[in-house]
Amino acid sequence: MTAAVLDRPALDRPLRAPLSRLLASELRWTLRRPRTVIAIVLLSLVPILIGIGVTIAGRRGGGGGLFATLVGNGFVLPILSLTLLLTMLLPLLGAMSAADALAGEASHGTLRGLLMAPVGRGRLLAVKAFGVATTVFIAVLGIAVVGVITGVVLVGTDGMITLSGNTLSFGDALGRIGLAVLWVTFQVWAVAAIALAVSAFTEHPLVVMAATLAGALVFGVITLIPQLDWMQPYLLTSSWTSVTDVLRDPMPWDGLVNSTLKAACYLAIGLGVAYAKVSSKDG
Amino acid sequence: MNGKQAGLVVGAAGVLAGVVGLGVLALPAGAGPAPVLPQVSAEQLVQSVLTTKTVPALAGTVSATNNLGLPAVPALGGQASKFLTDGTTKAQVWTDGKGKGRVSLPGATSEETMVFDGTTLWDWTSQNNTVHKSTDTPEQKAHPDKPGSGEMATDPAAAAKQIIALIDKDSTVKVDGTATVAGRPAYELVLAPKPTEKTLLREVRIAIDSETKIPLQLSVLANGNAQPVAQIGFSTLQIAPQDPALFTFTPPAGANVVTGEDKKVADKAPDQLKNAAKPQIVGSGWDTVLVEKLPAGTLGGDRSATTKGGENFDPSKLLGQLGKRVSGPWGSGYEISTAVGTALVLDDGRIAVGAVPEQALITALASVK
Amino acid sequence: MTSTSLVEPGVGAAVAAPALAARTRGLRKTYGSTVAVDQVDLDVPDGAVLGMLGPNGSGKTTTIRMLLGLVQPTAGEVELLGHPMPSGAQITLPHVGALVEGPGFHPFLSGRENLRRVAAAEPLMATPAIASSVTEALERVGLADAADRRYRGYSLGMKQRLGLAAVLLLPRRLVVLDEPTNGLDPAGTREIRRVIAELHAAGTTVLVSSHLLAEIEATCTHVAVLHKGSVVAQGELDELLEAGAPALLVSTPDVELSLDALRDKRIAARSSEDGLFVELIGTTAPQVVKALVEAGASVHEVRRRRTGLEDLFAQLTEGEPR
Numbered sequence: 003m004t005a006a007v008l009d010r011p012a013l014d015r016p017l018r019a020p021l022s023r024l025l026a027s028e029l030r031w032t033l034r035r036p037r038t039v040i041a042i043v044l045l046s047l048v049p050i051l052i053g054i055g056v057t058i059a060g061r062r063g064g065g066g067g068l069f070a071t072l073v074g075n076g077f078v079l080p081i082l083s084l085t086l087l088l089t090m091l092l093p094l095l096g097a098m099s100a101a102d103a104l105a106g107e108a109s110h111g112t113l114r115g116l117l118m119a120p121v122g123r124g125r126l127l128a129v130k131a132f133g134v135a136t137t138v139f140i141a142v143l144g145i146a147v148v149g150v151i152t153g154v155v156l157v158g159t160d161g162m163i164t165l166s167g168n169t170l171s172f173g174d175a176l177g178r179i180g181l182a183v184l185w186v187t188f189q190v191w192a193v194a195a196i197a198l199a200v201s202a203f204t205e206h207p208l209v210v211m212a213a214t215l216a217g218a219l220v221f222g223v224i225t226l227i228p229q230l231d232w233m234q235p236y237l238l239t240s241s242w243t244s245v246t247d248v249l250r251d252p253m254p255w256d257g258l259v260n261s262t263l264k265a266a267c268y269l270a271i272g273l274g275v276a277y278a279k280v281s282s283k284d285g
Numbered sequence: 286m287n288g289k290q291a292g293l294v295v296g297a298a299g300v301l302a303g304v305v306g307l308g309v310l311a312l313p314a315g316a317g318p319a320p321v322l323p324q325v326s327a328e329q330l331v332q333s334v335l336t337t338k339t340v341p342a343l344a345g346t347v348s349a350t351n352n353l354g355l356p357a358v359p360a361l362g363g364q365a366s367k368f369l370t371d372g373t374t375k376a377q378v379w380t381d382g383k384g385k386g387r388v389s390l391p392g393a394t395s396e397e398t399m400v401f402d403g404t405t406l407w408d409w410t411s412q413n414n415t416v417h418k419s420t421d422t423p424e425q426k427a428h429p430d431k432p433g434s435g436e437m438a439t440d441p442a443a444a445a446k447q448i449i450a451l452i453d454k455d456s457t458v459k460v461d462g463t464a465t466v467a468g469r470p471a472y473e474l475v476l477a478p479k480p481t482e483k484t485l486l487r488e489v490r491i492a493i494d495s496e497t498k499i500p501l502q503l504s505v506l507a508n509g510n511a512q513p514v515a516q517i518g519f520s521t522l523q524i525a526p527q528d529p530a531l532f533t534f535t536p537p538a539g540a541n542v543v544t545g546e547d548k549k550v551a552d553k554a555p556d557q558l559k560n561a562a563k564p565q566i567v568g569s570g571w572d573t574v575l576v577e578k579l580p581a582g583t584l585g586g587d588r589s590a591t592t593k594g595g596e597n598f599d600p601s602k603l604l605g606q607l608g609k610r611v612s613g614p615w616g617s618g619y620e621i622s623t624a625v626g627t628a629l630v631l632d633d634g635r636i637a638v639g640a641v642p643e644q645a646l647i648t649a650l651a652s653v654k
Numbered sequence: 655m656t657s658t659s660l661v662e663p664g665v666g667a668a669v670a671a672p673a674l675a676a677r678t679r680g681l682r683k684t685y686g687s688t689v690a691v692d693q694v695d696l697d698v699p700d701g702a703v704l705g706m707l708g709p710n711g712s713g714k715t716t717t718i719r720m721l722l723g724l725v726q727p728t729a730g731e732v733e734l735l736g737h738p739m740p741s742g743a744q745i746t747l748p749h750v751g752a753l754v755e756g757p758g759f760h761p762f763l764s765g766r767e768n769l770r771r772v773a774a775a776e777p778l779m780a781t782p783a784i785a786s787s788v789t790e791a792l793e794r795v796g797l798a799d800a801a802d803r804r805y806r807g808y809s810l811g812m813k814q815r816l817g818l819a820a821v822l823l824l825p826r827r828l829v830v831l832d833e834p835t836n837g838l839d840p841a842g843t844r845e846i847r848r849v850i851a852e853l854h855a856a857g858t859t860v861l862v863s864s865h866l867l868a869e870i871e872a873t874c875t876h877v878a879v880l881h882k883g884s885v886v887a888q889g890e891l892d893e894l895l896e897a898g899a900p901a902l903l904v905s906t907p908d909v910e911l912s913l914d915a916l917r918d919k920r921i922a923a924r925s926s927e928d929g930l931f932v933e934l935i936g937t938t939a940p941q942v943v944k945a946l947v948e949a950g951a952s953v954h955e956v957r958r959r960r961t962g963l964e965d966l967f968a969q970l971t972e973g974e975p976r
Binding site: 165263 | 302306391394407411521531
């Protein structure tokens, strides 16, 4: 700091830190947070637990549904794990990540620091959304990878037996699992986008978690009330069963495509609200 | 102020796009404008349907929507019973146009797939990892794409006349414009009862593909309801050659393969009832009422009619779930009423069923001793 | 960032020769029906160390947040380094370092990691220079030894130093420090003063807010006093110190003689500990001295009485519970 008056950089145009540096910094921060790491590791253990459970339960079957399909069919394990985790824990991970991204930063006073650096508000949201999205993707990918390995080791496999009764080759099976990973990731992104919108409005990360949990419960309750059937097509959760379509052959695309479009709508709503709030909020 | 307002505008645009998108997605596939097709008479249409002997190779989704108003009956488990309860059920169908076919009934986490490879019918149920294999010619179950070829006149033109004449006695038949069904232009053939008929039904609409002349959709409409009370038809349809691999089936490793005519027990029950007595037909046309008398006791403690799984069940309990207890000078029993018809099941074994109100059933019962 | 050679390049394009590093006119901010800041016309001269003085809740932080474009003013205009705010934030803020409302860092990261994260977001920071700049800043605030400990375990003073280190990551045109000595021990306070003096020497404009008068008096060249959301006084520290009630303190053994002489000249005076207290109302110091000398009183010393910022502050914020 011996810089003299004469040595000052020009003050005539907007300056921005390189986006790649911001994204890298965001990832570094996200993936160093103990909470995030623990959550990802715990979620990745779920396929192992299911695999052990099914192995112990043996050929007696039981459980029904995908559990029945799982016996001797290891490649179903990652899909089954993702299906189970999508109902609650993965959305919660997305919500947690989104909560830390804006509300958490605000509560530590670090959001102000970023705004003063300055990181433009639109960029700030983009960087935050990127961090959340990457966290979710890593978690989903982790579950799938651990699921495939566990499935092959514990349950054994000669390819994937589909719900339709035919057997897919190793490569096709991996392709299906990859598709499931992308689809599940996108669905959780939609949840996280809504959580990010909530996150922009509060300084308390727990409020975001509570709101997401409450939303999930409300959606669940609506699903149970026959009089509210007309709302089903609007609910994100109502199309979450379509991930099992990757286990059918030939694979019906309409459910997967429709639910992806629906998730895109939730994503647009969530990011829209978040953008409006972030660009107008006080630092 | 600028940045703030721009942020609000962009944000609002995003929200709007999302909300509109959700609305569009939730909307039932738009009917769109009715396609313009050359005029055709009802007779010509029926004739052309009859001329079409073969179903082309196709893949499609068959949706059955049911608003009959029947209560859900948990006792009748299984995939097929889904068609009975209110709601929409979907099935995927494929055929190569040469007799081979494939049907799959998806469940939330399971699937029942039936494949007929030309000689063998495979029926795979993922839930219990079981394949039923039978080599007899498959019944035409769940094949709405196959038009019933009548055993009437061999000349389609004559047959069409015959059919129309038969129907004309108490119905009006006409081609009521066109519609787009599963993305294909179709004629709408409408059968409606003459005003003198007492039936609960308003009309039956059949959408017939303008090109291939296969029926695409069948809708039943009842009085006092704008929506079809029952509808079955294609929600998506692709007429194109299909991958031959679809029509082969290899039981997966570790599956239970059951060979032979292991018909489901549930399928047997109606057969028994059918053989129990010969139904009498009262009335004609839309007001036809079937009356039959079962041997006393059939509905009481007979344990022969069991659901699959082997559990004993009491038919009167089921009747209690489905209908309400009624009585009158004609006797007492259960009345099951739906949007399209009524059934009376009396304690003395008499049964009357028809697409008519309760009063018409009672009259019909009275005419049979 | 290529050019560093020109003298104040490009500044003239927007506003001719910004003698002011920051300037507000008619600034007003309301939260609901509460008026936080009203009619603030603040001038921060370029190169000055301006102390913003006011009791808690007088609107210091709100004014600073509007200066930095963090908060949208309800009315009025803000100019920072010659550019309107908040629209010019992307141009001006890279040149501004600020510590507002306490240091903000993540507890689970070390001090160094926290600074790296801040540095990554700084537009003027060259990527290869991040590591060395962070180390340098940590050394400057005396945190080199604790750099790799988690922020969670830092004392209040260490946290404040880390906040200061974030400001010092880059050479700045303007540094804004909101209550920088909060939670610091006397040694820490001295270090803050040293840093402010260094910044001033390097030509950086510094804006310090404080509710502690001694703090301002010790470090500032200029001062602005806020009270109930308005600027009640501002200017050079020296001028303001005299602005209170001008008076002369005269040391003389001939008190009675002097009083009589001054009374004759209609100059208000009274006796004090070691001589006279003369109010300079309707008169000037030479006239007073002349009157005394003519009367034959022996004058040992005549000096102006400085009001002391404390008196001024007390006058301006009288009756205000602090």
